Amino acid sequence: xxxxxxxxxxxxxxxxxxxxxxxxxxxxxxxxxxxxxxxxxxxxxxxxxxxxxxxxxxxxxxxxxxxxxxxxxxxxxxxxxxxxxxxxxxxxxxxxxxxxxxxxxxxxxxxxxxxxxxxxxxxxxxxxxxxxxxxxxxxxxxxxxxxxxxxxxxxxxxxxxxxxxxxxxxxxxxxxxxxxxxxxxxxxxxxxxxxxxxxxxxxxxxxxxxxxxxxxxxxxxxxxxxxxxxxxxxxxxxxxxxxxxxxxxxxxxxxxxxxxxxxxxxxxxxxxxxxxxxxxxxxxxxxxxxxxxxxxxxxxxxxxxxxxxxxxxxxxxxxxxxxxxxxxxxxxxxxxxxxxxxxxxxxxxxxxxxxxxxxxxxxxxxxxxxxxxxxxxxxxxx
Numbered sequence: 001x002x003x004x005x006x007x008x009x010x011x012x013x014x015x016x017x018x019x020x021x022x023x024x025x026x027x028x029x030x031x032x033x034x035x036x037x038x039x040x041x042x043x044x045x046x047x048x049x050x051x052x053x054x055x056x057x058x059x060x061x062x063x064x065x066x067x068x069x070x071x072x073x074x075x076x077x078x079x080x081x082x083x084x085x086x087x088x089x090x091x092x093x094x095x096x097x098x099x100x101x102x103x104x105x106x107x108x109x110x111x112x113x114x115x116x117x118x119x120x121x122x123x124x125x126x127x128x129x130x131x132x133x134x135x136x137x138x139x140x141x142x143x144x145x146x147x148x149x150x151x152x153x154x155x156x157x158x159x160x161x162x163x164x165x166x167x168x169x170x171x172x173x174x175x176x177x178x179x180x181x182x183x184x185x186x187x188x189x190x191x192x193x194x195x196x197x198x199x200x201x202x203x204x205x206x207x208x209x210x211x212x213x214x215x216x217x218x219x220x221x222x223x224x225x226x227x228x229x230x231x232x233x234x235x236x237x238x239x240x241x242x243x244x245x246x247x248x249x250x251x252x253x254x255x256x257x258x259x260x261x262x263x264x265x266x267x268x269x270x271x272x273x274x275x276x277x278x279x280x281x282x283x284x285x286x287x288x289x290x291x292x293x294x295x296x297x298x299x300x301x302x303x304x305x306x307x308x309x310x311x312x313x314x315x316x317x318x319x320x321x322x323x324x325x326x327x328x329x330x331x332x333x334x335x336x337x338x339x340x341x342x343x344x345x346x347x348x349x350x351x352x353x354x355x356x357x358x359x360x361x362x363x364x365x366x367x368x369x370x371x372x373x374x375x376x377x378x379x380x381x382x
Contacts, residue, residue, distance in 0.1 A: 011189075012185075013185035013189045013214060014214045016178045016185040017186060017189065017214050017215035019174045020139075020142065020174060020179060020182040020215075021217065022172055022174070024139065027045070027050070027139060027143045027145065028143050030046070030050035032055070032059065033139075033171060033172045034162055034163075034165065034169075034171050034173040035135055035139070035151075035173075035176060036154075036163065036166075036173060036176070037132065037176045037177065038175070040161060041129050041153075042132075042154040042162025042165065043129055043136070043152060044063060044067075044151070044154065045136045045150065046149065046150040047140050047143065047148075047149060047150075048069060048110040048140070048149055049107070049110060049111070049140070049148065051103045051106045051150060052103050056098070056103065056106075059150065060152070062152070062169065063152045063153065066097070066099075067098055067151060068096060068098060068151055069096045069106055069110070069149075070093050070094070070096075070128060070148060071093065071094050071137075071310060072094075072137055072311070073085075073088045073090075073092045074088065074310050074311065075148065075308070075309065075310030078307065078308040079109065081123065081125075083125050091134070092134070093133040093134050094125060095125065095126050095127065096109070096124065096125060097124040097125075098150075109148070110146050110148035111291070112291075112295060113291045131176050132176055135176035136149040137149050138180070141284075141311070141315070142179075142182060142183075144287065146309065146310060147310040185214075186214075186217060187213075187317070187319040187320040187323050189213045189215070190320055191213075191214075191327070192209050193211070193212045193219070195207060195208070196208060200223075202264040202267055203225045203226075203264070203266065203267035205225065205226050205227075206223060206225050207223075208224070209221070209224065211324050211327075219278065220276065221275070221276040222328060223273065223275075224328075225274070226267070226271030228271040228272060228273060229271070230330055230331075233334045233355065234271075234272065234325075234330045234333045234334065235265075235269050235333075235334050235336065236325075236334065236335050237258075237266075237274040237275070237335075237359065238275050238318065238321050238335070238342055238346075239255075239258065239259055239262065239274055239276050239277065240255075240279040240282065240283075241277065241280050242255035242281075243280060243286055246259050251364050252293065253370055254361050254367055257361040258361065259274070261359065262274050265359075273330070275325075277320060279316045281306075282306065282313070282316055283314065283315030284309070284311050288311070291309055292306055292309060295308055295309070301369065301370075301373040303373060303377045303378065318349065321345075322350060323349075325346075325351055326350070331350070331351060332351075332352045332354055333353055334355040334357050335353050335356055336358075336359040337357075338358065338380040338381050339378070339379075339380050340356075340379055340380075340381065356381075358382075
């Protein structure tokens with residue numbers, strides 16, 4: 001076979017990104033995909049959030065087997081399942097039999113804000129294909145859906161490989177290895193795609209550089225104030241997007257104050273960079289953050305609410321921030337943060353944090369419990 005010209009060949013990262021992004025789009029629209037590994041193990045997967053009676057029937061018709069519901073150990077623990085306790089530390093997944101195939105009950109098991117139809121029934125734990133179970137749930141997280149998936153193993157010892165089986169049934173296929181590599185590949189492929197001067201109310205000498213991954217996914221932004229010197233420690237803020245706080249000035253959090261306060265502090269100091277990272281709700285996405293707010297209104301704090309939904313307390317990653325800094329030419333920073341995890345993460349990715357600069361604001365009354373939770377349960381330093 002003639003080799004493809006070099007300029008048209010995809011990098012390994014581009015191949016990973018394309019395969020996983022297509023799978024995420026399928027799951028978000030309620031479709032079925034084939035998930036497989038290099039050993040020949042394969043399964044059909046749907047997002048539990050998008051479950052329907054017709055979709056469940058389709059899984060059974062294609063495989064001749066009952067589907068199972070995959071929940072994170074965090075979500076299973078919130079449901080009171082003792083089997084989840086030993087899986088928490090490893091980020092494991094628990095598989096439940098779907099004996100009655102009721103879409104409404106499945107959604108109730110996956111979503112603590114949904115109606116609890118039939119939620120008191122006995123739940124039977126079953127064995128899921130190892131490796132595929134974790135990858136299936138990770139796909140739902142990457143799709144910004146609830147972290148729960150439906151999985152039905154492909155027929156045993158098929159004549160065809162899982163990939164060929166997917167082709168024969170006109171289904172998209174993705175490997176578990178690509179799912180595991182996706183976040184790293186996305187961060188590594190970030191590249192600047194636009195750069196413009198944008199005078200700000202608190203910093204007229206500002207420009208924004210947009211970074212986009214190879215798959216054309218969501219952009220991260222670098223807001224550059226003044227003319228920072230790459231040879232000097234950079235005044236830096238890592239700011240995870242917060243639609244409600246940044247744009248609507250929500251009083252539930254302190255994000256809007258932190259955003260605008262950081263820009264003003266950088267302008268007063270003469271220069272600095274704020275990296276605006278698309279990691280809403282500590283990495284769970286806006287829709288899930290609103291679900292977490294519902295749970296908080298019922299008495300949970302922000303950490304417990306995320307875990308009841310099935311997420312870890314904080315799902316954010318900071319490799320994209322380090323990649324952006326490397327490309328902008330900065331290796332030493334003075335980090336504006338109250339979160340020690342950000343200091344540790346940047347250091348791990350080759351950025352020297354020479355100073356932690358305190359960055360906090362008084363409570364407005366509405367966010368007092370939120371700020372206390374950040375201090376007491378997340379270890380933030382105020």
